[in-house]
Amino acid sequence: MTDKKQGKIRVKSQEKILDAALDEFITHGYKGATVQSIADIAGLPKANVLYYFKNKENIYHAVLEQTLDMWDQGIGDIIYEDGPKRAIEKFVTSKVRMSFDHPKSSKIYAMEIIQGAQHLKEFARTYLRQWVREKAKVFQQWINEGRMANVDPVSLIFLIWSSTQHYADFETQILTIMNRADYEEEDAEHVIQFLTDFILRGLAIDE
Amino acid sequence: MTDKKQGKIRVKSQEKILDAALDEFITHGYKGATVQSIADIAGLPKANVLYYFKNKENIYHAVLEQTLDMWDQGIGDIIYEDGPKRAIEKFVTSKVRMSFDHPKSSKIYAMEIIQGAQHLKEFARTYLRQWVREKAKVFQQWINEGRMANVDPVSLIFLIWSSTQHYADFETQILTIMNRADYEEEDAEHVIQFLTDFILRGLAIDE
DNA sequence: AAACTACCTGTGCATTTGGTCAGGTAATAG
DNA sequence: CTATTACCTGACCAAATGCACAGGTAGTTT
Structure with a gap:
C-alpha cells in the first residue's frame, strides 16, 4: 500500500x-x-x-532506451544446442513477430541508423558487433559440421535481419501494395512460414 | 553552341x-x-x-523526383524470356549495385516510407502496386511451369528488395559491425554472389 | 549601346522553437 | 495541523526559421 x-x-x-x-x-x-x-x-x-x-x-x-530494451528482450537467441533448423525457426519467428507486434520500435531504430546512428554509435560498436561475431561463430560451427550450406554467416545474419524487419519498417509500402489497411493475424504466420521455409532451403537444411 | x-x-x-x-x-x-x-x-x-x-x-x-528517376532507371527488369535463373541474377545484381553506388537514394526513399510515405502515397498506389503485380505474375508462370519452387511471389519480391536495399539503408550499421570505414569494390561483388546463390537455392533453381 | 532577361543577395519579419521560471496546488509525513 | 515534498503550468524569452522583397549585377539579344 x-x-x-x-x-x-x-x-x-x-x-x-x-x-x-x-x-x-x-x-x-x-x-x-x-x-x-x-x-x-x-x-x-x-x-x-x-x-x-x-x-x-x-x-x-x-x-531509444525503451526501444533497445524491447529489442533485447524480444529477440530469440541463436544457440548451438538448438541445431541449425530449430535455431533458424526460432530466430526468424521472433523477429517477424517483433516486426508485426512492435513496428514502431523497429522504425525509430531504422531511422536512427539511416540518419547516421548519431545516438547509437556506441551501442553498435560494442553490443551489436559482439552479438554478430558470436552468432556468426555458431553458424560457422554448423557449417564445419556439414549441417548447413557453406555460406558467409555474417551475410546470412544481415539477410535475416533485413527480410524480417522489412515488414515493420516498410509497413506502409507493403500495405499499400497489397491494398490493405492493416496487417492481420494470419499475415505474420504467412511471413514466418515463407521466410523459414525459404531460408532453410537456402541453407540446404532438411533434417 | x-x-x-x-x-x-x-x-x-x-x-x-x-x-x-x-x-x-x-x-x-x-x-x-x-x-x-x-x-x-x-x-x-x-x-x-x-x-x-x-x-x-x-x-x-x-x-524525391530525382530519386525515383534513378530507381526507375537502375532497376533491372524481370522479364519472362530471361527465365528464372537469369532474371534473378540480373535483378539482384542491379539492386545490389544500386545500393552500393547510390545509397543516398535508397535512404531518403526508406525514410519517406518509414515516416508514412506522405509524399509518395500516389507513387506507391499506382506505379509500385502495378509493378509488383506484373512481376508476381511472371514468377507465377515459372512456378506453374515447374521451373522454380512454389513460393508466394509477392513475399519473394519483398525478400529481394529488403535484403538488397539493406546494404544501402543500414550502411552505417553494417560498416560499424564489420569495423570498416567504407565499402570497397569487392564488397558489392561478395554480396551479389551470396544473395544470388542463396536465393536461387531457396527457389530450387539449378538449371 | 540600349533593352531585356537571368541571376544574385542583404535585410526584414512574422512565426515557431527549446527551454526557464515564478508562482502555484495537491499530497504526504511527522 | 504543519512542514515538506511532488506535481503543475501560464507567461516569458532569445534564437532560429521560412520566406518575401527590393535593389542590385552580369550576360545576351537586337
Missing part, C-alpha cells in the same frame, strides 16, 4: 510522454520533432513534459 | 542545391532540414537557394 504511491503519477505521465514521443520522433525525426507536439499528443502542457524530462534530447534518449 | 547557354548557371546551381538537399534531408528529415543548412552545404546564400526553388517543399519534391 505504502509501496511507492508517490511515483504513480510520475510513471503514468512518463509513459504517456514516451508513447507520444515515439510517434512524433518516427514521423518527424529528432530535429523535426517538437516538444509542443509531443505534449499535444500526450495531452499535457508543454511545461509538464519538460518537468519530467529536462529537454528534448532527454526524451529521445528515453525513447 | 547557342544550345542553351543561358541555363548553364541555372543547371549547375540546381545540381549543387539538390546534392546538398539530399544530404540535409537524409540526416534531418523533411521537417528537421533547414533551407539555411542546405544553402551552407551548397555554398550559396540562402536567398539564392530560394531563387531557384520557391520553397522548402519544392526542393524536397525535386530531390
